[in-house]
Amino acid sequence: TLHFFLLDMQTNEMKVLQAVFCMLSILQLCHGVFSSGECYFNAKASCEHNGHVFDIGEAWINDECFQCVCFEPFGVGCCEQEKQPVDFPPWCEAIRKPDSCTVAVVMKANHKLPCLSGGKTRLWKSENDPLF
Numbered sequence: 370t371l372h373f374f375l376l377d378m379q380t381n382e383m384k385v386l387q388a389v390f391c392m393l394s395i396l397q398l399c400h401g402v403f404s405s406g407e408c409y410f411n412a413k414a415s416c417e418h419n420g421h422v423f424d425i426g427e428a429w430i431n432d433e434c435f436q437c438v439c440f441e442p443f444g445v446g447c448c449e450q451e452k453q454p455v456d457f458p459p460w461c462e463a464i465r466k467p468d469s470c471t472v473a474v475v476m477k478a479n480h481k482l483p484c485l486s487g488g489k490t491r492l493w494k495s496e497n498d499p500l501f
Contacts, residue, residue, distance in 0.1 A: 407435075407448070425441045460484075462474070
């Protein structure tokens with residue numbers, strides 16, 4: 370009986386190690402895909418968001434624009450979903466559009482004006498239809 374107990378304990382430890390390795394691999398993948406690269410893991414989090422319960426492996430976008438993956442019963446891993454622009458003039462800044470996970474590069478002096486990179490296409494239909 371002791372032999373089977375030890376064998377069972379090793380099997381459980383192996384499952385935990387495999388799950389941890391899987392979580393770390395997915396978080397590393399998120400880190401490589403998303404340019405801003407911020408990721409975190411919450412071992413106490415539940416796989417629930419806005420009243421919806423997610424199964425292991427399912428993903429959702431949380432209120433902070435992080436893509437989260439359910440690792441029930443081990444917790445939740447999340448990585449920043451939005452890509453951050455990095456090459457724009459100093460008089461411009463990247464900001465997140467209100468109530469959205471979309472990032473836009475706009476003029477620091479006037480957030481209604483986008484920073485254009487020499488393109489001829491207008492980003493809005495008329496003067497009264499600004500970016501925000």
